[in-house]
Amino acid sequence: MRLHTLALCAAAIMGPAAYAPGQSIVINEVMSSNVFTLSTAEGKYEDWIELYNTGDSTVDLSGFGISDNYSQPFKWVFPATTLQPHAYMAVFASEEDRKDTDPMHTNFKISANGEAIFLHNSAGVLVDMCNVPALYRDISYGRYPDGDTSHYFFDRPTPIAANSTAPGSGISLSPVFSMESGFYADQILVTLARQGTTGTVYYSLDGSEPNAQATPYTTPVSISHTTVIRARTIEANMAPSPVISKTYFINDSSSLPVISLVTDPVNFFDDSMGIYTFGTDYSPFYPWVGANFHEDWERPVHLEFFETDKQQVLNMEAGVKIYGGNTRESPEKTLAIYARGDYDYDQIAYRIFPNLPYISYTRVLFRNSGNDWEQTMFRDAMITSLAEDLDMDIQAYRPSLLFLNGKYWGIHNIREKYDRYYFEAHHGVNPDSVDLMSRHPGGMQVTEGDSVDWTLFQDFVKTQDLNDSATYEELRSKMDIQNCINYYVTEIYIDNTDWPGPNYRRWKAKTPGGKWRWLLFDTDCAWGQRQWGSMTAATYTRNSLDAATDPNGPSYPNKPISTELLRNLLACDSFKVRFINTFADRMNTTFDPAHVCQRIDSIKALIDQEIPRHIEKWAGTYDPFGSAYLGGIPDWENYTQVLYYFANNRRPVVRDHVLQKFNLSGTYVLTIRNPDPEKGSVMVNTVPVADSLWSGGYFNGNPLPLVAIAKPGYAFKDWGGLDVSANSFYLTSSADTTIRVNFIIDSIGVENNGPRDTRTTILEQNRPNPFNASTMIGLYVATASHVTLRVFSIDGKMVLQVLDQNLPKGRHSLTLQNSRLSSGIYYCHMHAETYTGIRRMMLIK
Template sequence: MRILISIFTIIMLSTCASAQGLVINEVMSANVNTIADEDDDYPDWLEIFNAGDSLVNLDGYGLSDDESEPFKWIFPEVEITPGDYLFIFASGKDRTNPFLHANFKIKSSGEPLILTNPSGETVDQIETGFIPSDISKGRQPDGGLEWYFFAEPTPRSSNSTQGYPGISQPPDFSPPGGFFTGNVSLTLEAPSPQAIIRYTVDGSPPSDSSELYTSPLMIDRTVVIRARAFEPGLLFSSVVTHSYIFYDNNDLTVISLSTDPDNLWDDDYGIYVLGSHPGHPPEYFNANFFQDWERPMHMEFFEPDGSLGFSLDSGVKIHGGWSRRLPQKSLAVFARDKYCCDKIDYQIFPDKPIVEFQSIVLRNSGEDWLSTMMRDAFMTGLVDDTDVDIQAYRPSILFLNGQYWGIHNIREKMNEHYLASNRGVDPDNIDLLEHKGSIVIIEGDAEHYAALIDFIRNHDIRVTENYEYVTTQMDVFNFIDYQAAEIYYANTDWPAYNVKLWRPCEPDGVWKWMLHDTDGGFGLYHSPYILNSLALALQPNQNFPLANFLLISLLENDSFRVDFINHFADLLNVDFHPDTVVETIEAISGIIEPEMPAHKNRWRGTIEQWYEELIVLYEFAEHRVDCVRVHIQEEFNLEGMATVTLDVDPPEAGKIKINTKTIGEYPWEGVYFLGIPIQLTALPESGFRFNNWIGAEPPDSSTISINLTGDITVTAVFEIDTVSAGSIVITEINYHSADDFDPEDWVEFYNDSCETVDISGWVFKDEEDDHIFTFPPNTVLEPEALIVLCRDTSAFSVLFPEVDNRLGDFDFGFSGGGELIRLFDAQENIIDSLTYDDEPPWPTEPDGNGPTLELINPSLPNEDPENWRASTAPHGSPGQENGWSPSLIEDLVIWCEGEEVHLEWSDVAEAGIYYIYRSTQPYFDVLSMEPYDTSTTSDYTDFGVLNEGCRYYRIIWE
């Protein structure tokens, strides 16, 4: 039942005041489709009844769901006459006109509601308890002491409909839903002998007039069974939904959605249809499917093997822009508390470690619907190694109320919750904007962005200081990668549309870009791969000047222009390399190819047409890179191109980073531009260090810049490093101090070797390459010595005055949500690095509770979260050992027997697990570590090693 409230409700005002008889009379905490507000939303609501004999003015009264904050929301000057009702939406919108809207919502699982008079006295307080969707809970009679559930809610009127003191338990299904190949006999079991079960097969929730279950149901086709129990004297049970699927899913995920057919097809209410007044063709902007309507729906998610991933009640909307007009539409699914729960607790995308989702999109592939059904997913996936935000992708088969509905691409919904999950930001503290022919605010506001645009308009961006300021307001490298991707794609529906950008609302928050809805690229409209989309991107947009204002303006700066050209060249050489792109097309098309005949048969087209569309992708991939290189050369008047060949010696001793890309296989070739300097950095593998370059100057610097004048071959030469990468180890991290004990961030290093190491000129960084601390001259670490690096040595010294082995200050902070921290030697060889976190399996106590993050054993891998703990000292032990026990083993005896090496030592009382390290080098390779349980014996035998020469051993115990 849906109830409409007139926005012309008259609220009588008076100066009279009396609190006698005011009670909270009726509550609905899960308003799915009972009462719509003026925004056509369905918020929670409550009703206050005046059971007294005097008019009451509520001006200054408080309404709250928090006992510690009784005046959370304060009533305006509004009164209730005796025997009358006052209706309030608990929407969180905080309004008084045209309806009263409190600034909080009511949890459907239950919470207190408190009404307080202006003197602070509690007038009424209740505990709502669990209330099912579209069911209210109220007093009967009005103002009475007894509470009942109402299947027919009575807002702003007497609670005179049938009330129920409790709720029936739901029925059981045997067998549960899933994939089947033969007939199924389904048994439904009632919760009690007095209960009956009614069920439906059309997707609608069962009512008291639905089919009565009397005997097992024989199922031989795909169908959704929805059932609920009805028991005398109780409210009907919740709906239980199971899908029985008879279909070869071709190793794809299967999703079954079920809902009342009216939610989809009703002319006045259905979201999937044109409706009664769609507006003028072909736009149909007034069509039902263009409205921001949400309807209740049940979702079941089956893995390819038939196992049930999750099943939940949720909300659904039509998603997208112009693609809403297509026969097969995109659907956005929302988890909300009013349906059952406010998140989907499941790892939907196997390759992405996110296990909570507030919403997902079941996408019809947008403008690519008639083409490949994979264009946007394939294209955006090409840049998944950049910092540009992209949506995860997983193809699925959809059944809608038991009917086959074809392939839908499961995608993340790019909103504030996406940013919370993927970026770790506060979803309530961001600015999120979109280009839709103008700037559209999705979250927050556009003030910061407008200020950035104004600065660029009013300052000469060619001046270094002005450009450097811009880099503090936006992530220019993220922006370059984003622009390069869209230009390479030749996206014809960009940049006036399909642009999203965001920033955290923090003092150092910078704008970043989100790549989505790229379907208009890669030759969708048979735009040739020779299309000069770079030139198009640099043409001023008369209708929407901001569409490409940033790119046009920033290219006036020499530094940005060089970075733009080099980053673009990097992408063309690696991410957009024809071989890489072709492999990606083959991989994704191969996943959906077995399902495409059925999908085409359900909707439109043939499998032969699909293959033809794939050929468009392949041809674009093969030729686009060469075309874009020519476009870059012509646009920036460059002298030509050069082939850069890179190699390493000895093989696998290290890698080379060229500009932004670290190359994995050698020899390697890439194409860059004459007159545009490239940067090469030698990156040694563990156990090696950089020695020199061959073919480039200066030969002994691990990072060099080369201004290309022609083709060039460069080799990075590495040598064995006698100081292992594990010798200097990060052993303690203070990344989030307690409020009452804040020495600022600090990190501790330990020399886990028997050699003195000069760390002068070494470099410490977090995950940002421009966050740098360089160790000063004459910084030396003796064997087993520790040193502490502080963000603020003054603040540190106040709280740790006894620690004198400290250095500082570094001018950046550690993330409270976890991040990468790195130590480099003076030649920029990586010495130690790890990515800590504030979530399990990492210890959580160091996140603002006092303890620090403390390494358990410095000789074991410190990238392993199991080797870390919350510090045993309340605020850590900077400059002191963390509690490991490097006591000596007495009477160690080593002897050989044939090809075997025997180690024997005297027992150590506290020893239990020994770690035996072995290596052919005088430093120790943790990969050859063996845990050895010696609870009863203290010896170790290494078999069959003498024929390979010398071995080194280290023994450590816990």
């Protein structure tokens, strides 16, 4: 952690300051890293400031200002309140700005790295100040005795009470370990050396935080099996040093990344405060309401992350909570990791997911695989990976091994956490300007922001005639229609039996032009999971399309309110056409059995070598309903076979469900022939077709959009004999159909970098090109039109939808800034009425 070498003398911290004479209110004690000391009414631990009235008279604090910025003395102002003689008052420095609670909350936090706190009276005169030094967790800094001019460190803080515990004039230096955390082939000896001339090093081997009752270091510590050592220096008249934690893996290897979590065992397993246990005050019936693991408790943890090459890439203090719904009851639980300045760093500064460009995270999950814990351990990861190319938000996945206090704790799936920081990273939005809504069996829940706009949106869809063209255009401005359709089609096809009542999430940026988008989340109960290893017709035949549109569904999982939005949207003809076509798109591509089986193979292979050890760890444990964990490898192999069984049998069943639901007469096979795929490709609804020959099944009588997209240097010629001159048209067919597309050399060329003739619609070349962080895209619309602007990778996959809305006549420009894209060649495709244009872009990172 950052305070390893901290050794401070209190006398050197305070600088000269002019104070108002005769004032009796002082800043008596401050804590900038509160983890366990003083909790709010909600059970949270925030920074705090204690005031003390040294005088014999009551002081009216009305109008007093407290601040961490001398130039803003009234950053936070006390309301009408008083402080009695020789009394104490605490104020939480939480940024929450609340004056109706006791203690109250200021609108600022205190930096754990140290900063000054100022107290001014209502006349603007400085009453007191405190130069708070860098503090590690649960160490306070204050006056001793109360009201005195001398300041000290307290490892036993006393908020809202006298500073009566033994003070320290500084913070001891942490001991130095002779060997770093890591993997060793055989037994090792670890030396612990103090840095000062006085004091004693104490250490533990069970994860507990060493104190004066722990083992004093005298000789090198012999380590013969995987072990954690925690050590600190304790000396007279000093606050103890920060604890140093190191993990030594002995004769232990894995093909997966390895996570070591170290925490005092009481934080996980103590009946009164352990987050991993039932505790003592809970209902004796499922789901054991009141159990410790259902509480929103956060505990400190030391985190080390070792890559597959065994190199340590993370070493930090953090917070940990139990995460999830009813799967909290599983013996192996999901852990949410929180980076906070109160512990150490406020970012997990590592590129955890190699396939993503993000180099830091604020929160991350170590997931137990939810309802799939006692089956495959990768069902949700496999399903969400299928949606990677669908312009849908998903949680990245990476399997890992977790050790808790040196003990093997099994496979945990590292996942991104849906919160405001996720949208900041993936969409570049202000994390404080996001609405994130969840629906659980108990009803709607606001996770971020508020529900105002979502309520208005629901009312709009429910009360307006969406078949009116103007109303439909307004709908397009409120929601990302294709994203919504992809979401519903995916959830229905995979047969998520724990949806749409629970696990239904959507979000919106609270900015002009922000649209509602849907999040694929918690699909553990999909893909035949509820059949518990049985491979019969019931595994894949459930009509989840009917369930998702049932106006009279049961309270779980599809009560009427959970199906209302989709029912209302499908009453709109335009939406229904796109919905039916997208079902066909997904069955032709995303859920093609061969494609899915290859994906199952690849993800299964990531963990199959680790599964035996994982099963051995959890053998003999039971789920919340009394079912024993996997009996062995044959059980696991059987559960994974269900994934293949569902993949190979689901498609024709869903096709029939669509036919029945929308009263369609049947399907036809569409074949696209492109003799020159190097010159261009075809978009079949949402499917980019870049091959010379492609076939897919579509629904009779449902208008299907086809768009020919020429590559740079080429132009669309014709549709091979069809009486269609434009490069895009709608195909309505009820018989097998073959379409040929032809491209020719473009004599004009598309790489002209200058603005084109503004009398015609045109897509201009982006500038700069090549680009790094961002690039400007200009376009001119000759007449008011609906414009789509999409970005495709060099292999024809759509990677980004930039624009999908009506634009007035005139020139428009926008900035493309998307950190999800990796370096390479991309094609920006614009479509407006009869115009289609393409520009080649190069991203260099």
